[in-house]
Amino acid sequence: MSNLLEVRDLHVTFRTPDRIVHAVNGVSFDVKRGETLGILGESGSGKSVTLRSILKLHPTHRTRWSGSIRLEGDEVLDMTGSVLADLRGNRVAMIFQEPATAFDPVFTVGHQIAETIKRHTGKSETDAWARAKDLLEMVRIPSPAQRLKAYPHEMSGGMRQRAMIALALSCNPSLLLADEPTTALDATVQIQVLLLIRELQRELALGVIFVTHDIGVAVEVSDRIGVMYAGKLVELGGVEQMVDAPRHPYTRGLLASTVHGGMRGRRLEAIPGAPPDLAEVPAACSFAPRCKYVEPKCLAAPPPLTAATEGHLVRCVGRIDTLAA
Amino acid sequence: MAIQSPSLDLTAGAGTGVRLTPVAITRGYWQSVARRLRRDPVTLVCGVVLLLVVASALAAPWLGLSDPYKTSMIRRLYPIGSPNFLLGTDELGRDMFSRLIYGGRLSLFMGVTPVVLALLIGGFLGITAGFLGGRVNMLIMRIMDVFYAFPSVLLAISLSGAMGAGAENTLLALTLVFIPPICRVSESVTTQVRGFDFVEAARASGAGTLTIVRVHVLGNVLGPILVYATSLISVAIILAAGLSFLGLGVKPPEPEWGLMLNTLRQAIYVNPVLAALPGVMIFITSICFNLMSDGLRAAMDVKA
Amino acid sequence: MDSVLSVDRGGPAQPLLLAKNLRKHFPIPGGLLGRATRVVRAVDDLTLSVAKGETLGVVGESGCGKSTVARLLMRLIKPDRGTMILDGDPVDEPHGITVNELRRHVQMVFQDSYASLNPRLTIVETLAFAPKAHGLPHAEARGRSRDLLAKVGLEPDTFADRYPHELSGGQRQRVNIARALALRPRLVILDEAVSALDKSVEAQVLNMLVDLKDEFGLTYVFISHDLNVVQYLSDRVLVMYLGKIVEIGDVEAIYGKPQHPYTRALLSARPTMDPRRRTQEAPIQGDPPNPIDPPSGCRFRTRCPFAESVCAGTEPVLADTGKQSVACLMYVPGSGHSKAA
Ligand SMILES: Nc1ncnc2c1ncn2[C@@H]1O[C@H](COP(=O)(O)OP(=O)(O)OP(=O)(O)O)[C@@H](O)[C@H]1O
Ligand SMILES: Nc1ncnc2c1ncn2[C@@H]1O[C@H](COP(=O)(O)OP(=O)(O)O)[C@@H](O)[C@H]1O
Ligand code: SF4
Ligand code: SF4
Numbered sequence: 030m031s032n033l034l035e036v037r038d039l040h041v042t043f044r045t046p047d048r049i050v051h052a053v054n055g056v057s058f059d060v061k062r063g064e065t066l067g068i069l070g071e072s073g074s075g076k077s078v079t080l081r082s083i084l085k086l087h088p089t090h091r092t093r094w095s096g097s098i099r100l101e102g103d104e105v106l107d108m109t110g111s112v113l114a115d116l117r118g119n120r121v122a123m124i125f126q127e128p129a130t131a132f133d134p135v136f137t138v139g140h141q142i143a144e145t146i147k148r149h150t151g152k153s154e155t156d157a158w159a160r161a162k163d164l165l166e167m168v169r170i171p172s173p174a175q176r177l178k179a180y181p182h183e184m185s186g187g188m189r190q191r192a193m194i195a196l197a198l199s200c201n202p203s204l205l206l207a208d209e210p211t212t213a214l215d216a217t218v219q220i221q222v223l224l225l226i227r228e229l230q231r232e233l234a235l236g237v238i239f240v241t242h243d244i245g246v247a248v249e250v251s252d253r254i255g256v257m258y259a260g261k262l263v264e265l266g267g268v269e270q271m272v273d274a275p276r277h278p279y280t281r282g283l284l285a286s287t288v289h290g291g292m293r294g295r296r297l298e299a300i301p302g303a304p305p306d307l308a309e310v311p312a313a314c315s316f317a318p319r320c321k322y323v324e325p326k327c328l329a330a331p332p333p334l335t336a337a338t339e340g341h342l343v344r345c346v347g348r349i350d351t352l353a354a
Numbered sequence: 355m356a357i358q359s360p361s362l363d364l365t366a367g368a369g370t371g372v373r374l375t376p377v378a379i380t381r382g383y384w385q386s387v388a389r390r391l392r393r394d395p396v397t398l399v400c401g402v403v404l405l406l407v408v409a410s411a412l413a414a415p416w417l418g419l420s421d422p423y424k425t426s427m428i429r430r431l432y433p434i435g436s437p438n439f440l441l442g443t444d445e446l447g448r449d450m451f452s453r454l455i456y457g458g459r460l461s462l463f464m465g466v467t468p469v470v471l472a473l474l475i476g477g478f479l480g481i482t483a484g485f486l487g488g489r490v491n492m493l494i495m496r497i498m499d500v501f502y503a504f505p506s507v508l509l510a511i512s513l514s515g516a517m518g519a520g521a522e523n524t525l526l527a528l529t530l531v532f533i534p535p536i537c538r539v540s541e542s543v544t545t546q547v548r549g550f551d552f553v554e555a556a557r558a559s560g561a562g563t564l565t566i567v568r569v570h571v572l573g574n575v576l577g578p579i580l581v582y583a584t585s586l587i588s589v590a591i592i593l594a595a596g597l598s599f600l601g602l603g604v605k606p607p608e609p610e611w612g613l614m615l616n617t618l619r620q621a622i623y624v625n626p627v628l629a630a631l632p633g634v635m636i637f638i639t640s641i642c643f644n645l646m647s648d649g650l651r652a653a654m655d656v657k658a
Numbered sequence: 659m660d661s662v663l664s665v666d667r668g669g670p671a672q673p674l675l676l677a678k679n680l681r682k683h684f685p686i687p688g689g690l691l692g693r694a695t696r697v698v699r700a701v702d703d704l705t706l707s708v709a710k711g712e713t714l715g716v717v718g719e720s721g722c723g724k725s726t727v728a729r730l731l732m733r734l735i736k737p738d739r740g741t742m743i744l745d746g747d748p749v750d751e752p753h754g755i756t757v758n759e760l761r762r763h764v765q766m767v768f769q770d771s772y773a774s775l776n777p778r779l780t781i782v783e784t785l786a787f788a789p790k791a792h793g794l795p796h797a798e799a800r801g802r803s804r805d806l807l808a809k810v811g812l813e814p815d816t817f818a819d820r821y822p823h824e825l826s827g828g829q830r831q832r833v834n835i836a837r838a839l840a841l842r843p844r845l846v847i848l849d850e851a852v853s854a855l856d857k858s859v860e861a862q863v864l865n866m867l868v869d870l871k872d873e874f875g876l877t878y879v880f881i882s883h884d885l886n887v888v889q890y891l892s893d894r895v896l897v898m899y900l901g902k903i904v905e906i907g908d909v910e911a912i913y914g915k916p917q918h919p920y921t922r923a924l925l926s927a928r929p930t931m932d933p934r935r936r937t938q939e940a941p942i943q944g945d946p947p948n949p950i951d952p953p954s955g956c957r958f959r960t961r962c963p964f965a966e967s968v969c970a971g972t973e974p975v976l977a978d979t980g981k982q983s984v985a986c987l988m989y990v991p992g993s994g995h996s997k998a999a
């Protein structure tokens with residue numbers, strides 16, 4: 030399988046009135062066609078910034094990018110103007126946590142989907158509406174013909190999220206970016222939307238990057254999972270490798286501190302401390318202040334991302350295996 | 355997050371699990387605001403200009419300026435840069451520089467006083483309406499809406515017209531004009547603050563209404579209300595000048611920018627630059643108040 | 659400042675808090691002149707008791723009325739009807755205790771750690787606010803606040819004089835918990851108190867909640883939409899759907915043998931955490947209906963896989979089925995449901 034997307038050594042820095050934020054500090058990964066890459070991390074770890082960089086969605090005057098993002102061989106970071114617009118509209122689609130912001134409240138959902146289709150494909154009014162109806166059917170919205178005439182506020186949260194997915198897919202993108210699309214949804218609705226994304230991904234052979242802070246959700250949808258900490262991928266591997274044999278101390282800590290049924294009555298293994306401030310470029314392992322395996326060489330230089338086993342990358346120089354979890 | 359001392363980090367890693375690394379040095383809210391203001395050149399420049407205008411107006415009698423009332427039929431409408439008359443003379447031969455400085459006294463007074471009065475009254479009403487909500491809110495805000503329905507210029511003109519010309523009546527009219535907008539803004543920020551969980555938490559702790567308003571509401575609403583009021587000063591200066599210009603405000607021969615603009619009308623063909631000077635003062639002062647209000651607003655918007 | 663009420667009065671068998679038939683309907687301003695024509699049925703005839711020293715978990719989807727229950731129990735909002743009894747004393751009634759006394763013994767932690775701290779006050783000022791409002795002298799209130807900070811794992815010297823925006827989410831939530839403890843309450847209501855925290859920080863705070871409960875002899879009402887966390891912490895669990903209790907019982911019974919179709923759906927909607935046994939089918943379809951016009955009869959019937967025509971006409975009431983109580987016609991003998999005995 031060829032790589033749909035190749036991200037190499039991506040750095041993203043923001044200038045704010047108060048300070049500089051090093052939000053992403055050297056992230057590299059690939060996404061193949063028909064594959065779902067889950068990106069897991071805590072708040073502020075740089076998941077959304079990474080994702081939005083693929084569309085260059087950050088304000089250009091305050092943002093500095095370096096590294097490379099190649100979509101089907103084309104360098105995204107060099108794109109501007111109509112090429113960038115084509116990337117955003119036709120090749121890559123994005124769905125967000127809050128679907129309310131994706132729709133304009135004054136037009137019906139059908140109108141907005143049909144408009145988007147017309148703009149990007151030049152289809153006629155009737156054809157565009159027919160396609161919009163097919164799309165709503167595809168995202169399993171009941172009685173789609175009627176729902177086309179609904180305004181966004183007339184839909185429930187789960188329904189709006191489905192409609193947003195329909196809107197995102199209206200232009201046949203090859204890559205779908207999902208930024209916590211189910212976080213705001215209720216448990217019983219979340220699982221429906223997760224299953225929908227999984228099915229659509231398979232049916233349409235989409236490449237998907239699914240950002241989440243919930244391990245359970247990541248395991249449910251991903252083929253591979255990358256774990257981010259302080260603007261870096263600290264571990265990247267197949268979903269089974271990650272669940273069965275996590276290697277980075279942070280990933281292990283995250284799994285150990287995620288509460289599940291069997292833990293009743295036991296004390297939770299919390300990771301002490303809090304994530305670092307991103308005002309400085311890290312000169313050592315960013316996780317060192319919270320890591321129980323820390324040793325002098327962890328502090329000498331930022332550890333590189335190395336292959337522990339086939340397809341399983343870890344950014345850690347500690348002797349974690351001998352110390353055991 | 356600097357990692358300099360390995361030994362220290364080792365203890366943190368093996369720590370009890372509750373020792374958290376400090377995020378930043380403590381800095382109070384107003385300190386952060388001041389720091390942000392210092393980095394904002396536009397606001398700084400506006401502040402300095404305003405300071406100059408206000409200080410010179412206040413200190414006018416002691417600056418050794420020539421008498422702003424002294425007319426002379428011989429030296430009427432001297433151009434800018436004439437010897438002894440830096441900015442020339444007006445249509446009655448009075449020293450323009452002196453009159454512009456003295457004019458600031460009245461103009462600023464007429465601009466600031468009604469806003470301060472309206473701030474006291476409108477702020478009180480708005481915060482009360484916002485905090486108590488319900489029927490009290492309904493009553494206060496409906497009354498405000500009635501006034502709000504008229505454009506402020508029209509309201510000011512009709513009130514002044516009804517009460518007759520004169521500085522006091524202008525002040526009164528302008529105060530009345532500014533109460534509704536200040537009340538509205540106060541009400542909306544208070545309603546917003548009241549909805550925050552920390553006010554709910556304070557209620558949950560059994561504290562009385564007045565204590566909650568004093569500790570939790572005022573501290574959070576005064577800033578935005580003051581910022582808004584600052585932006586109104588420019589409007590007040592323009593309105594006061596406008597009323598004087600129309601003959602509804604200050605009466606001649608008082609130096610006041612609006613009135614000066616009016617009386618210099620006749621000179622517009624003879625010396626248009628001179629005739630425009632009071633307008634320039636009005637423009638500079640009000641734009642400075644406005645920009646400063648914007649700068650304050652931005653500086654006070656300290657997010658997490 | 660510790661009143662006589664702080665001590666246990668009715669003995670261990672008397673519930674700490676008893677709420678009977680609580681109801682809260684919020685009017686929706688709409689019609690002419692702001693007249694409310696319709697209502698949100700946020701909480702409908704809810705009866706519950708909280709035993710001394712237990713943790714009662716409350717779960718349900720968003721909008722089902724969890725926060726409204728919390729605010730009713732603290733009397734931050736007045737119930738339309740219903741009564742509350744705190745350790746034998748009726749609340750807000752002629753011979754009972756006042757709302758203010760109730761609030762001294764029942765405290766609450768909110769979900770949004772940032773919105774629940776006054777951005778203009780330092781941490782120690784926030785913590786000292788309630789004790790001072792209850793008449794404790796300034797110095798003593800600050801002293802107590804610093805002790806509390808240490809109790810929630812924040813070094814007083816480092817954190818006392820900081821402002822909320824200088825703390826991380828986890829640190830802020832610790833401060834909120836400390837504030838809730840400042841009046842030495844007996845019952846603490848935690849409304850989604852850990853939901854906004856990252857997993858690694860959530861675990862720290864959960865451990866701390868367990869410690870504080872032991873140390874101060876607290877009773878918790880723990881509200882969350884996260885079923886795993888509720889299972890971890892609670893002794894008994896209450897499941898809500900559209901303003902009503904659908905099932906309540908011991909944590910083992912609810913998680914081990916859930917009976918109400920909704921409870922079962924909620925539990926099986928949890929991600930499996932096992933890539934080899936991923937969920938293949940959603941347990942129920944659709945979204946929760948609008949609480950403005952809840953379905954007639956059983957409110958769950960529009961999504962219930964077992965719904966029958968009786969469910970539209972008869973409203974099930976909570977009935978004891980041994981280890982738990984369930985509101986479903988399948989468990990009511992002779993109800994007319996084909997699965998009923
Ligand atoms: N436009 C911006 N300007 C300045 N800083 C930013 C900007 N966008 C993000 N950041 C900072 O970059 C860091 C990473 O942010 P990001 O939004 O990627 O986090 P995340 O992993 O998506 O977290 P969450 O789970 O909270 O969504 C944070 O410290 C954030 O404050
Ligand atoms: N002050 C209020 N005014 C009107 N409706 C409200 C108010 N508070 C809550 N509601 C409504 O009551 C229902 C239950 O809300 P809530 O108790 O906050 O739910 P939960 O905490 O379970 O998410 C929701 O439909 C909500 O919109
Ligand atoms: S490199 Fe060292 S400090 Fe960093 S995670 Fe590995 S063992 Fe811990
Ligand atoms: S009463 Fe009927 S609709 Fe309601 S939960 Fe039971 S079976 Fe389902």
Ligand SMILES: [Mg+2]
Nearest residue numbers: 076077078208
């Ligand atoms: Mg994000």
Ligand SMILES: [Mg+2]
Nearest residue numbers: 721724725850
């Ligand atoms: Mg809630």
